[in-house]
Structure formats: C-alpha cells, structure tokens
Amino acid sequence: MCLIVFSWQPDNQYPFILAANRDEFYHRSTQSAGFWEDFPNVFGGRDLEAGGSWMAINKNGRFAAVTNYREVPAPSGLRSRGELVYNFVTGSQPAPEYLSALAHSLAQEADQWSGFNLLVMDATGLYYFTNRTKDTQLSPLPAGTYGLSNHLLNTPWPKLLRARDNFSAAITQSIPPDSSQLIELMGDSYQPPEEQLPDTGISKDAEKRLSSCFIASKDYGTRNTSVLIMDNRNQLQWVEQGYLPEGVTGERQLHKIHIMQPDQLS
Secondary structure, three states, rough: OOEEEEEOOOOOOOOOOEEEEEEEEEEEEEEEEEEOOOOOOEEEEEEEEOOOEEEEEEEEOOOOEEEEEOOOOOOOOOOOHHHHHHHOOOOOOOOOHHHHHHHHHHOOOOOOOEEEEEEEEOOOEEEEOOOOOOOOOOOOOOOEEEEEOOOOOOOOOOOHHHHHHHHHHHHHHOOOOOOOHHHHHOOOOOOOOHHHOOOOOHHHHHHHOOOOOOOOOOOOEEEEEEEEEOOOEEEEEEEEEEHHHHEEEEEEEEEEEEEHHHHHOO
C-alpha cells in the first residue's frame, strides 16, 4: 500500500472514511479483498507470497493497514511487513498493548522489518506507528483528515497533499460519501514539476514515475484502489477497484460488512 488518505471523525455520522492505492509489482501473487479461509471473520486483501496483508478488518472492528517506508538502499527486513496487519486483525490485544509490544520487540531486534508505517484501529481509537522515528506515539490520533504514503504521516509530498485535498473536498461535498468519486480521484495520474519532487535517494526518472497518485507501467503500478466507508451504525462499505498492467481497469467489487461486538461473532 503506497498512498492512503483518510478521515477520522469518531463523533460523526461517518466516523471512518478511507481511500487507498496499493502499488506493487504485477507479478506478485495477490488475493483480492474477501473473507479469509483460515480466519472467516477477517476481510481484506492477501499477499499470497508471504501470507500477510496490506489492509484488512476483522468483523469485531479490528482494522490495520501498512505502507512501506522508502529508503535507499532499502534494508532487507527478516519478516514481511504484511505480518503487522495479519497479526493485529487476527489477534485480540487492544491496540495500545499491541503497539507497545511491537515497540518493545523492535527495541530488541530493530532489523525484523524494513521501514514501515502502520495504521491500527479498534474500540480504543485509531493509531499510527512507524519504525522510522524514535518519537513513538502510542496515543490515538485526534479527529482529522490525514495522508500517508512512503514517508511519515502527513509528510507533504505533492501527491499526498493533492490526494488529501481532493479527498477532503469530496467527502465534504457528498453525504453519504460517493465511493465512485473517491476511486476516481485516486486514479489521478498528474505528475508535479521536477522542482517539487521529494529527494528520496532514487533516480529522478523513478522519482517522477512514482510522484503521481496513480502509477501505471508494464511491471509495477497501482494494483487496486480501495474505498472504505464506515457509518455510526457499524455498517462498512468496502469497494475495491482492480487494475491490470499499464493501468488497464479491471474488476470492481462492492462488499458490505456489519461490524459486530466480539460476543456477537459466530
């Protein structure tokens, strides 16, 4: 997952709205969003090579999503970052305890994972965690609209700012939010001028290619766009738009999930 924009307004009619692009090599084996065979109460995409996930939710409301942190040279972590999502949505630790244990584990073995950004949500709130800053925050995010790409939360990369502004305008103009409109804005292929690009250590050509919200090429690009809209009655709408190489539009799926209390789960 390489670009996520989301609104967190716990007291609103739609407390959690998210739009995200997952950028990945097209040859990497992937399972589209659905309920997991080994954990029937978990819904999300699945990386079939390492077994983890980039974004998933349990029917009890435990949600997680991860993005890579861009570094050159990129250190090779011993474990897949998709485990971070998998472990949270299949586990039972409250989010603060899960993140505290993760921080302790990283303090003991910092090379377990390459750089990552992690969002987790449960009944205690929505949290952001990264292993690329020493300023570890284990308190929930305040209400607001946020953007997350391949650096720290709300790092003002042009594509993040553009996506967040367009997203904010869209969810303000349309109540309930229009999932098709959100998918469309995440398909933005605009590339900013070179002088506005961040310097992350990759070549200028690569920096330019990765500077748009939506990325398309023969071998690497936006594999899917996901839109999640949760209302205050715990009804979740999850729309996933798939893409093929060169950005060719693939299948779109709409799923509706009722988020239940743990004692209601069968």
